[in-house]
Amino acid sequence: MPIEVYLNQIASGALTGLIYGLSALGLSVIFGVCKIVNFAHGEMMVIAMYAALLAFQWFGLDPLVSIPLVCALLFAAGYALQAGLINRLIDVPDHMQFILLAAIAIAMVSGCLMIFGPNAQNVQLDYAYDSYEIGPLLLDKVRVLAGIAAISVAGLLAAFFRWTWIGKAICACGDNIVGARVTGLNVKHLFALAFGLGSVCIGAAGCILLLLVDVQPFLAVEYTLLAFVVVIVGGLGSLTGALLAGVLIGVSEALAGLFIQPSLKSMFSFGLLILVLLFRPQGLVGKRA
Amino acid sequence: MIKIWLAEIPPxxxxxxxxxxxxxxxxxxxxxxxxxxxxxxVFYFAYLGQAWNIMMGFAGQLSLGHALYFGLGAYTGAALYVHFGLSPWLGMLAGGAVAAAAGAAIGALGFRFKIGGVYFAILTIAFAEFTRILFDHWLWVGGSGGFFLPVTGGRGGNDLLGLRGSPTMFYYVWLAATIGVLILCRALLSSRLGYFWLAIREDQEAAQALGINTFRYKIFAVMLSAALTAFGGVLYAFYNNNLFPSAIFSITRSIDMLLGAIIGGVGTLMGPIIGAFILTPLGEALTVLLEPLRDLGIKLDGIKQVFYGLCVVVIVVFQRRGVWPWLWRKLGLDGGAK
Structure with a gap:
């Protein structure tokens, strides 16, 4: 095969990987601040995809245009989940929290199944088959837009944490909860905000992904696991790590699809996850705990 | 032995x-x-919940990948039967051995590298998913197209040795398995091993300081739990006669297995059984009762799962230790010993 084929595959894998990274960022923010492992991650993402799908079907909104709407919805849901339920359970043993979120996840995915049915649905965009030619590369327009959107949202998030007062306060809660309480921060409110912000990442990633993927309820489990893979490979709590690992996973999936069978591609992700867990549990970029 | 345990239960x-x-x-x-x-x-959930409970409830190690052991048992038993005509009971031993070996390997890797808490749970999911995709592509056992057991075997009679027969026969087999694992767990709880597990669950470092080889006993817990789960897998394979990797190894199955134990009460003997008796009939009843909703275009395939999920949320929020400790008091059983 000519070299261009590989380059194209790598480039489109990297662009898809940026979306994986953005989605994983949501998991990472929620874990980093609230210390909650969000087993309902992929389920929330699928709900976001369905929300974008409905916006398209009812109002003809491009999924990229409906990002703010869907994000607002997910923010509210995430805030409510943390403020209404999880904040009351801070003293619960860890394993009960995981099981609680896994149970919420099951209810969510089955709820989607009941409402939307098991069939895959997608949005028909008039620019779906356009592409850009950049040097030897031929890139799908949707993928380029998706990559740009993912980077923009991630950038906004990073800026928020770095330069706004509330962002810094949220980081403080994640770094040292006792210290945050001592300085008079409203920790429960900030936790709920952090869960909401993580959900914003999930919502944005869901909208963007709808450009590339047909949505159906059982994608949820796959995306939960994929986000775990990305976050653990990148290092839990590291923002750049999540984006880099997303690109790494995206590229490796694309290449696995090219060299071996596409259906085997996620086996490599899980293999990578097992290896990273065993030999570098802090992640490729993360620092040792 | 059983007499002594019975004597401990209030009249x-x-x-x-x-x-x-x-x-x-x-x-x-x-x-x-x-x-x-x-x-x-109900027995399926009670049995598997009990098996899972050995690892989480007794030894305190969270597994979210028990579908792996279930599937290894189911596929080993079925493949040996279909390809070599081996009796399912021998297949059960083989399946149990395979699952115990897998459990030992995962446990050894996890515990040796000190992967604790959520990372260990994710490790168990990763191994289950890895194996699912592997079986999807392994054509000797049917790949993603499924693996089927011949149903001709025991027509016209119940062949207990070949596990071919009527639903009634399987009913008694599952009942016996559930009772058997209950007795086994009771025996474990008053054994040396059981006390070691409880010590590890409560405080691993203190247990270590008392001279308990925590690594070894945690591995025992995983192996035993895995082998018992695999036995259940073999029974399931011969009861259902079809196996699809996407259903057998799915994370949904792993979660389903532990729901009964969570609802009933983690770490208690009767918890998984009570939980299964609560969840399954209510889930089935709900499907029947909400039948009219189908006319509104709502698909009821997911209703049981939604219900199970909400049950767990309610339990975790309001009755964290499960239904059984509460029921125990309500039945007026707390007058006597434990």
């Missing part, structure tokens, strides 16, 4: 237990095929 508890057992033994005489299949499902 009223013995009465309830005896009545329940008698009712279950006589049930196939009075109920129809559908109710029988629901009860088999």
């Amino acid at each position: 009223r508890g013995r009465l309830y237990l005896g009545l329940l057992l008698a009712a279950l033994l006589a049930a196939p005489l009075f109920i129809d095929g559908y109710a029988l299949s629901v009860l088999v499902l």
